[in-house]
Amino acid sequence: DGGITQSPKYLFRKEGQNVTLSCEQNLNHDAMYWYRQDPGQGLRLIYYSQIVNDFQKGDIAEGYSVSREKKESFPLTVTSAQKNPTAFYLCASSIPVGGGKLFFGSGTQLSVL
Amino acid sequence: AQTVTQSQPEMSVQEAETVTLSCTYDTSESDYYLFWYKQPPSRQMILVIRQEAYKQQNATENRFSVNFQKAAKSFSLKISDSQLGDAAMYFCAYRSASFRNNNDMRFGAGTRLTVKP
Numbered sequence: 001d002g003g004i005t006q007s008p009k010y011l012f013r014k015e016g017q018n019v020t021l022s023c024e025q026n027l028n029h030d031a032m033y034w035y036r037q038d039p040g041q042g043l044r045l046i047y048y049s050q051i052v053n054d055f056q057k058g059d060i061a062e063g064y065s066v067s068r069e070k071k072e073s074f075p076l077t078v079t080s081a082q083k084n085p086t087a088f089y090l091c092a093s094s095i096p097v098g099g100g101k102l103f104f105g106s107g108t109q110l111s112v113l
Numbered sequence: 114a115q116t117v118t119q120s121q122p123e124m125s126v127q128e129a130e131t132v133t134l135s136c137t138y139d140t141s142e143s144d145y146y147l148f149w150y151k152q153p154p155s156r157q158m159i160l161v162i163r164q165e166a167y168k169q170q171n172a173t174e175n176r177f178s179v180n181f182q183k184a185a186k187s188f189s190l191k192i193s194d195s196q197l198g199d200a201a202m203y204f205c206a207y208r209s210a211s212f213r214n215n216n217d218m219r220f221g222a223g224t225r226l227t228v229k230p
Contacts, residue, residue, distance in 0.1 A: 033217060042119075042204060042222040058217065088156060092218075101148060102218050104158035 002027045006091050006105035012113050013078065013085060021076045021108045023091035031095065032074035033102065036060060037088040046089075049074055078110060086111050115140045115207050119221035126195045127229050133180075134190045134224045136205030144210040147181065147188045148218070152202040161203070164188065166210075192226075200228045 004025045013019045025032065031050045035043040045058030049068040063082025068074055074093075078085045088109050092102040116139045126132035138147070149161040164172045164181050171179050176196075180189045192199055205221040 035220075040122075040223075040225075042117075042220040045217055045219075048217050090158065092158075094218075101160045101163060102158075107156050 004091055004093055004103055004105035006089075006108050008108060009106070011108055011110045013110060014113050016080045018077055018079050019085075019110070021078070021089055021091075021110070023074045023076065023105060024072055025074075025091075025093045025103070026072060027093055027103060028071070029093035029095060029103070030071065031093060032068070033092045033094075034058075034064075034066065034074070034076045035090045035092065037090060037107075043090060046076065115142075115145075115209070115219050117205050117207050117219050117221040119205055119224050121224045122222070123225045123227070125227040125229060126192070128195055128197060130195055131191060131193045132195055132226065134192075134203050134205075134226070136188045136190070136221055138186050138188065138205070138207050138219075140186070140207065140209075142209055142211065146208045146210060147179075148206040148208065149177070149179070149188075149190045150204045150206060150220075151199075152204065152223075153198075153200070158204075162190065195228050197228050197230060200226055202226075 007022045033048040034046040044060050046064050047066040049055035065077045090107050091105040094100045094102045118137045145166045147164045151159045151161050162172050162174045162177050176193045178191045202223045204223045206218050208218045
């Protein structure tokens, strides 16, 4: 079945540590996105990529980094510069134009130890 | 930048009754798409319904329908015959139709719907 796989489901970060969240899709979508969701809040865009080897900052990119070396993969690194990383992280993909819906992964809950 | 506003943080409805969730948005574009997503306690995002701005006809999916008022920039979701499984967080979302506008999706803050048996 086609879909988006996020791993791990739960992740704990120690102070000063970088952690990487994985996102893989087999939908053959060009566009991929990372969103952050805080409790009781909406989704805020961190980074997005419309094509391999290219990505753009979203509204809250500070303290995060991404790469897009393969069409299927869009990992997100939460760096030590992100002082408040505890949140639920959602990865999504879509066709880049035409108003297509976003397909979402099941998310990663990141917490600080 | 486009913004999406959901003015009802929480709503409740009796089982089998009808409820309407409100959403307004701000944009200078004429061509775009609007969505309602449902997020149950599992936190999986599920598409409920999608509306194309150039279509005047309101979208309908079984018990879910929208009231799209383009001039007023309003996009409400009506849930008929509410069921216990409809209890969730509901997000209104906007997506530009223009590739040049980066085409990301903008979300409102959400409305938490409770269904009472």
